[in-house]
Amino acid sequence: MVDTDKKPAEFVEALAKGIAILEAFDAANPEMTLSEVARRVGLTPAAARRSLMTLETLGYIGRRDKRFHLRPKLIALGSGFYFTARIDEVLEGDLRALVDRFGDASSVSTLDGEHVIYVAHVSIQRARRAAAVPGARYPAYATSMGRILLAGQTDEKIDAYLKSYEPKKLTSKTCTNAKALRAEIMVARRDGYATTVDQLDYGITALAVPIRDADGTTVAALNTSGYTGMVTPDQLVKERLPALQEAASHIAHQLTRYPTLRSVLGG
Incomplete structure (x- = not known):
């Protein structure tokens, strides 16, 4: 996450959390559960869930069973x-x-x-x-x-x-x-x-x-x-x-x- 001291007044915390979640997926972590995402990004499970649901609705994240993954729309x-x-x-x-x-x-x-x-x-x-x-x-x-x-x-x-x-x-x-x-x-x-x-x-x-x-x-x-x-x-x-x-x-x-x-x- 961004250093608190460097955040401008217009900083949108929710957007930053969503981007941090997208960046959390990599070759070592191609699929993660809700708790794994929350732990990796440093969010509460509730906050991670809200961001994940938003990104899933927008088509940037998919889900198989209880594991989340990135979707091709990110390539755009x-x-x-x-x-x-x-x-x-x-x-x-x-x-x-x-x-x-x-x-x-x-x-x-x-x-x-x-x-x-x-x-x-x-x-x-x-x-x-x-x-x-x-x-x-x-x-x-x-x-x-x-x-x-x-x-x-x-x-x-x-x-x-x-x-x-x-x-x-x-x-x-x-x-x-x-x-x-x-x-x-x-x-x-x-x-x-x-x-x-x-x-x-x-x-x-x-x-x-x-x-x-x-x-x-x-x-x-x-x-x-x-x-x-x-x-x-x-x-x-x-x-x-x-x-x-x-x-x-x-x-x-x-x-x-x-x-x-x-x-x-x-x-």
């Missing part, structure tokens, strides 16, 4: 963002060009609180790994894009992030030490790129660069990734960094023509 909300922000015109062309040239996968994401949220993704990979579909959210500390996005923040915001968020081991190689993470973020700021190996999931080696607006503010990140064991961070930097930086520059230039996308990327 995401497609509205996709088309108004012109994702296909501004981002996907550069991603496809990178994948056509290097194979593997390429994505654009932006910072969403303590996570990165994927805005666009193109891939030729078929292996079962952490999903990188648009809308997927992952801890910023465990991704190359998250680290380069954090590198674009002020020192104060980086310190606040590391102080407030408790990293978890997602693999045996995931870095969870605040001091070490800060050092990695500072290296990314210095170098202008970030690399990770098996931080989010086994088998993912990635390289990310910032996408900056005309003022030099980092508004998004662009990455390229491959299979650990088939590609190393040094190889990604040597073989793909110039092309990745060129694509990021092209996307940044495109943002001046699409103010809606610039606005949503910049928060």
Whole structure:
């Protein structure tokens, strides 16, 4: 839920509760009972029930026996963002060009609180790994894009992030030490790129660069990734960094023509 201190006078609590319920469903929780929803969102069963009944009536949530699940109508909300922000015109062309040239996968994401949220993704990979579909959210500390996005923040915001968020081991190689993470973020700021190996999931080696607006503010990140064991961070930097930086520059230039996308990327 939203921090109470940051709520404007016009804040609609009931709407916030409904959105929190929608966000509570994920790959680990595709179906939940009323009590499970209430516990996961931090609501009373009565409050959760009212929101669930409203969302079910609107067609965003379905029910099988006593277990609730999301319904396809939610896709329409995401497609509205996709088309108004012109994702296909501004981002996907550069991603496809990178994948056509290097194979593997390429994505654009932006910072969403303590996570990165994927805005666009193109891939030729078929292996079962952490999903990188648009809308997927992952801890910023465990991704190359998250680290380069954090590198674009002020020192104060980086310190606040590391102080407030408790990293978890997602693999045996995931870095969870605040001091070490800060050092990695500072290296990314210095170098202008970030690399990770098996931080989010086994088998993912990635390289990310910032996408900056005309003022030099980092508004998004662009990455390229491959299979650990088939590609190393040094190889990604040597073989793909110039092309990745060129694509990021092209996307940044495109943002001046699409103010809606610039606005949503910049928060």
